[in-house]
Amino acid sequence: MNIAEKLSQLVKFRTVSSFDPEEEDDGPFAALIAALPELFPLAHARLERICIGSRGIVYRWQGTDPSLKPAIFCAHFDVVPASETDAWDEPPFSGAIRNGYVWGRGTQDIKVQLACILESAEQLAANGFQPQRTLYFAFGGDEEVGGTRGAGAIAKWFSEQHIHASWVIDEGSPVGQGLVGFVRKPLALIGIAEKGYADIIIEAQGQGGHASMPPRHTALGAVAHALAAIEDNPFPARLTKTTDGFLAALAPHAIAPYKQIFALRRILSPFILKAFSAMPSTNAMVRTTCAATMAQASPKENVLPTLAQAAVNVRMIPGMSSAEVVEHFNLLASPFGAKAYIKFPEHMVEASEESSTSSEGWIAIAKAVSEAFPEAVPAPFLFTASTDTKHYRALTDDIYRFTPLIQTQEDIAAVHNVNEKVSIENLERCVRFYRSLMQGC
Helix, strand or coil, X not given: CXXXXXXXXXXXXXXXXXXCHHHCCHHHHHHHHHHHHHHCHHHHHHCEEEEECCCEEEEEECCCCCCCCCEEEEEECCECCCCCCCCCCCCCCCCCEECCEEECCCCCCCHHHHHHXXXXXXXXXXXXXXXXXXXXXXXXXXXXXXXXXXXXXXXXHHHHCCCCCCEEEEEEEEEECCCCCCECCCEEEEEEEECCEEEEEEEEECCCEECCCCCCCCHHHHHHHHHHHHHHCCCCCCCCHXXXXXXXXXXXXXXXXXXXXXXXXXXXXXXXXXXXXXXXXXXXXXXXXXXXXEEECCCCCCEECCEEEEEEEEECCCCCCHHHHHHHHHHHHHHHCEEEEECCHHHCECCCCCCCCCCHHHHHHHHXXXXXXXXXXXXXXXXXXXXXXXXXXXXXXXEEEEEEEEECHHHHHCCCCCCCEEEHHHHHHHHHHHHHHHHHC
């Protein structure tokens, strides 16, 4: 059975996670875990497997040199929902193999990485390989809903075992093809930092009553004014260590005049920041972003609201805390009689530290990129979404977020969307990357 057929089997398990565990169907999760030894028998013969609860799996591959700190390879096997009634070309849980692609939920995010990590170990085990440093594979089953039962429990287990890793690699940005117009080569976007996450409520109270005799500003009007002030006063843009490194990596490969601009980025940073601020994709790299996403007030059109609320989704860049965001929002909202507070403190995540680009992990990952994607330029990157790595921050100083697949804008648009799929060529490159990384680390 080849890697495409193995991933196809994993896609068929409907491992859809939920914030409420009672809404989940445990059957597909248990079935997927039970299928792994059948799909990857040599890896399971050579590696020790530890199941942690119902949503965590750890594999230990003992290294030959106990003086070396271990490395941790991460992935998750839960997926977001997908409706059979949506306009999929192939059903989302069919795992169909057609026209050189494997179709279905998880082929990009990220059963693909779990399958390719284990397939790499399978191939290496067949050749009698044993790693120099001990390798751990950490697979969680609830990343899409916060990761507490999967990666959170796994991280606790690592801590109890007094394991401190040299580095961790998890999902992240891809080998981007055509994502950046000023560089012709593909970019291997290796996330060395991850933005923080917070949902913040903007709230105002009112007296209620009949809408025919309204006050100057209703509670909803106060919230609207506060939201307008927040949108009109964005957080300042700045070049973080990560973005500075990204531009430095791109400079030798950029077309004119960007080559010269990036080479002089310290002098021309105001110009660069202004240019990056013009597009959402690059704006997210240089500032803390705020997006008003939800609102609620009166239950009826002609009733004045006694309470109005709006939710603002915030992604903090490294160096900015959630407390600073709340303080900024309250400064803007208070003149209108509104206030700001974090909606779910337990789900709020501060921005990560920025990992090294000269560590053992970075060097090994960059070397594996050169072997699997020789045409690509490795570049440090700020990952703007959230991953399981938030649970592993205490285990290592260096965390890298990278999905070893070539992705276009069309591929990225299919993540969490209809027609998620991965090419067989991409799968083979992904296996080559992990195999090289295991051999070279």
